[in-house]
Amino acid sequence: xxxxxxxxxxxxxxxxxxxxxxxxxxxxxxxxxxxxxxxxxxxxxxxxxxxxxxxxxxxxxxxxxxxxxxxxxxxxxxxxxxxxxxxxxxxxxxxxxxxxxxxxxxxxxxxxxxxxxxxxxxxxxxxxxxxxxxxxxxxxxxxxxxxxxxxxxxxxxxxxxxxxxxxxxxxxxxxxxxxxxxxxxxxxxxxxxxxxxxxxxxxxxxxxxxxxxxxxxxxxxxxxxxxxxxxxxxxxxxxxxxxxxxxxxxxxxxxxxxxxxxxxxxxxxxxxxxxxxxxxxxxxxxxxxxxxxxxxxxxxxxxxxxxxxxxxxxxxxxxxxxxxxxxxxxxxxxxxxxxxxxxxxxxxxxxxxxxxxxxxx
Numbered sequence: 623x624x625x626x627x628x629x630x631x632x633x634x635x636x637x638x639x640x641x642x643x644x645x646x647x648x649x650x651x652x653x654x655x656x657x658x659x660x661x662x663x664x665x666x667x668x669x670x671x672x673x674x675x676x677x678x679x680x681x682x683x684x685x686x687x688x689x690x691x692x693x694x695x696x697x698x699x700x701x702x703x704x705x706x707x708x709x710x711x712x713x714x715x716x717x718x719x720x721x722x723x724x725x726x727x728x729x730x731x732x733x734x735x736x737x738x739x740x741x742x743x744x745x746x747x748x749x750x751x752x753x754x755x756x757x758x759x760x761x762x763x764x765x766x767x768x769x770x771x772x773x774x775x776x777x778x779x780x781x782x783x784x785x786x787x788x789x790x791x792x793x794x795x796x797x798x799x800x801x802x803x804x805x806x807x808x809x810x811x812x813x814x815x816x817x818x819x820x821x822x823x824x825x826x827x828x829x830x831x832x833x834x835x836x837x838x839x840x841x842x843x844x845x846x847x848x849x850x851x852x853x854x855x856x857x858x859x860x861x862x863x864x865x866x867x868x869x870x871x872x873x874x875x876x877x878x879x880x881x882x883x884x885x886x887x888x889x890x891x892x893x894x895x896x897x898x899x900x901x902x903x904x905x906x907x908x909x910x911x912x913x914x915x916x917x918x919x920x921x922x923x924x925x926x927x928x929x930x931x932x933x934x935x936x937x938x939x940x941x942x943x944x945x946x947x948x949x950x951x952x953x954x955x956x957x958x959x960x961x962x963x964x965x966x967x968x969x970x971x972x973x974x975x976x977x978x979x980x981x982x983x
Contacts, residue, residue, distance in 0.1 A: 655690065658729055660730075662702045726757070733763060748771050756809065758773070758810050778798065778807050787855075789927065
């Protein structure tokens with residue numbers, strides 16, 4: 623995984639900031655190592671914001687000086703309300719044509735509905751940031767905003783929260799969308815959000831203040847460790863603590879890449895350098911299902927995500943998930959979730975769709 627080098631430049635984006643400085647023993651001003659501007663979109667994830675900021679705050683405390691400073695910016699208004707209803711005070715409004723303040727990196731905390739965040743002023747700002755190669759951190763659905771702005775070009779490696787991953791792949795097929803916590807490509811870092819924002823922040827702390835400081839921050843926050851960006855979002859929780867996780871992940875990743883054209887198990891075994899019998903044993907031992915059962919569930923879960931997060935016709939969803947006909951897809955979907963695909967689209971996650979876990983309970 624590529625790691626961003628911190629590009630400490632200045633970008634005109636809003637009103638003048640109040641200087642965030644320390645003084646050394648001689649009384650001289652000491653600038654923070656990294657100045658961040660954090661754009662919170664209406665309906666943003668309060669958890670993502672807190673998980674990103676708390677490690678930076680504790681890093682400053684542990685270091686005994688202000689390594690990091692930040693300002694909260696918004697599209698409009700002095701207050702932005704999170705998805706959970708918590709209002710957050712905003713320092714400045716984003717306005718590329720207004721006054722000047724300094725930033726070394728720009729962070730965007732996405733909202734629950736990426737489409738609701740479409741904004742030409744934001745697009746203009748992020749395009750200008752990219753031209754000047756100022757690092758941009760897109761957290762949660764903010765990845766979608768960058769894709770719509772044309773910041774994420776064909777072949778760019780990126781990620782987004784797993785519930786939007788299928789929709790991102792279908793809507794922007796030229797992107798290399800990966801199931802991981804966070805990933806950097808050039809000056810752009812995309813992050814799945816929620817607790818993954820913590821892991822991203824601690825890696826930033828480590829890049830600025832070193833490994834010992836990162837460990838100190840984890841200790842302060844009662845976290846035994848932080849995860850690397852290439853960890854999977856969607857790995858079944860039980861596998862995180864088994865010695866066989868690596869082989870299973872290899873198979874599951876291959877399955878995810880072949881959703882539209884399901885391979886036979888023998889072809890899959892050759893592709894991941896395992897035998898068919900090995901794969902069957904792994905799935906039975908660690909997931910208590912056969913590879914075919916798991917693969918069927920994977921395709922249906924992908925279909926559910928597409929139904930809930932895109933406007934794709936049901937038949938297109940069926941084809942995108944490897945089903946040979948709409949009738950076969952509808953029957954399989956209803957057998958698995960208890961409702962027809964059309965019903966799932968109408969009411970989304972509030973519909974009372976049965977998950978595999980609840981159906982087997």
